[in-house]
Amino acid sequence: MEVTPRSRWQIRLENTVFRLLTIAVVILVAWLSTRYNYQSDWTANSRNTLSPASVAVVQAMAERIHITAYARDSELVPIRRHISELVAKYQRHNAAIELEFVNPDEQPERVRELGVINGELVIEYQGRTERVRNVDEQNLSNALQRLQRSGERSIVFVSGHGERSPAGKANHDLGQFGAALQSKGLKVSTVNLAETLQVPPDAAVLVIAGPQIDLLPGELTLIKGYIDGGGNLLWLSDPNDPAGLAPLADTLGVKFTDGTIVDATAQLLGIDHPAVVVITAYPRHAITTDFANVTLFPFSRALTVSAPQGWEAQPLLVTAARSWAETGELSGDISFDEGADTLGPLQIGWVMTRALQQNEQPEQSDSEQRVVVIGDGDFVSNAYLGNAGNLDLGLSVLNWLSSDDSFVSIPARVISDRNLELSETTAIAIGALFLVGLPLAFLVAGITIWLRRRRR
Incomplete structure (x- = not known):
């Protein structure tokens, strides 16, 4: 190609236009980056991304959320950076979140007045305030969830008959479950109907959790009146419960099957005791939406429901076909006895709903009355609450009963093991590749290129 002054100017013009x-293009891309944001989380277990449950909570909050972080600005202990990164995840889903940092050393009087510590968050929303000391996604989302509740939902446990206590610390009590309910913004209390002679008017849900002695006829009348008036009920019944609640069962159309359920699935999974039921699948219902965790039910009983007029009933918890209701002793060799035992699958949990008439609706209730009957109270007891998905299921049941369907359990994000274990041979091979190979x-490639250029 002959180089002329004209071609030289054309090349210069092309280069200038290209530049x-x-x-x-660079300016356009930079401008677009300020208008649009795209992020992708490739980490194990998506630990840099909010869980769907947290996203649902923060997106439902329409008004301004102000977060004040009381944290020192220190490079050695980068608390502020940790808080900023966590809150930024929420801000990507809700632009109404504001974050303000306060140095406790610069405002000691304010810190003493509020009683906060270094690293603590104070969250304000609609005139209500929540605090978070252990700053992580689970605690922050739970705090936002509590702030989101427009009204206080009261969960009332019947007491006075040896029931499982929502504040008790014994293995059979529900102390840990009660604390979990309170962490979700629910008010937990007990009522002795023999003393108060009424169910508290603000009760969103009444809970009967395994009474050990019969309720008085007058107490049963109060509970029946509460149900007739549109109240929501959670009834946790155990195989050895007294027969004094038979009038309540008749009111709801509930019939319990004799015996304790034995599940062969549990033994196949390495669970020693035969009276532990393993449930892995759930029917389509608001309680079990997106719920896929295994749940364990120790010492449970089966039940059936013939829905009374005006009610609708649906099984919630169903055992496997290899289970049965054992009427004999749970010791030695246990096997199914034709004629005495009841073969599975068996229902151990039911949900019931009823459309309320206008004159039946309590002030705090919605237009639908809700009842859940489960033939086991151990699954949310202190001894078994931490097993599999028991806590998440229990919280979902109470959220649904209290008509807070939108509230979900915020699961703890478990970080996968990030340690790379290499065998000695693999480590030597990788070292040789980078240090020698x-x-x-590169040396061979360089020499080859040099030799080719020299031959030209």
Whole structure:
């Protein structure tokens, strides 16, 4: 190609235009990056991304959320950076979140007045305030969830008959479950109907959790009146419960099957005791939406429901076909006895709903009355609450009963093991590749290129 002054100017013009277009593209990309945001989380277990449950909570909050973080600005202990990164995840889903940092050393009087510590968050929403000391996604989302509740939902446990206590610490009590309910913004209390002679008017849900002695006829009348008036009920019944609640069962159309359920699935999974029921699948219902965790039910009983007029009933918890209701002793060799035992699958949990008439609706209730009957109270007891998905299921049941369907359990994000374990042979091979192989490859490539250029 002959180089002429004209061709030289054409080449210069093309290069200039190319440079200008490149600069224009860079400027356009930079401008677009300020208008649009895209992020992708490739980490194990998506630990840098909010869980769907947290996203649902923060997106449902329409008004301004102000977060004040009381944290020192220190490079050695980067608390502020940790808080900023966590809150930024929420801000990507809700632009109404504001974050303000306060140095406790610069405002000691304010810190003493509020009683906060270094690293603590104070969250304000609609005139209500919540605090978070252990700053992580689970605690922050739970705090936002509590703030989101427009009204206080009261969960009232019947007491006075040896029931499982929502504040008790014994293995059979529900102390840990009660604390979990309170962490979700629910008010937990007890009522002795023999003393108060009424169910508290603000009760969103009444809970009967395994009484050990019969309720008085007058107490049963109060509970029946509460149900007739549109109240929501959670009834946790155990195989050895007294027969004094038979009038309540008749009111709801509930019939319990004799015996304790034995599940062969549990033994196949390495659970020693035969009276532990393993449930892995759930029917389509608001309680079990997106719920896929295994749940364990120790010492449970089966039940059936013939829905009274105006009610609708649906099984919630169903055992496997290899289970049965054992009427004999749970010791030694246990096997199914034809004629005495009841073969599975068996229902151990039911949900019931009833459309309320206008004159039946309590002030705090919605237009639908809700009842859940479960033939086991151990699954949310202190001894078994931490097993599998028991806590999440229990919280979902109470959220649904209290008509807070939108509230969900915020699961703890478990970080996968990030340690890379290499065998000695693999470590030597990788070391040789980077220390010897790659430098040698570059050396050979360089010599080859040099020799080819020299021959030209």
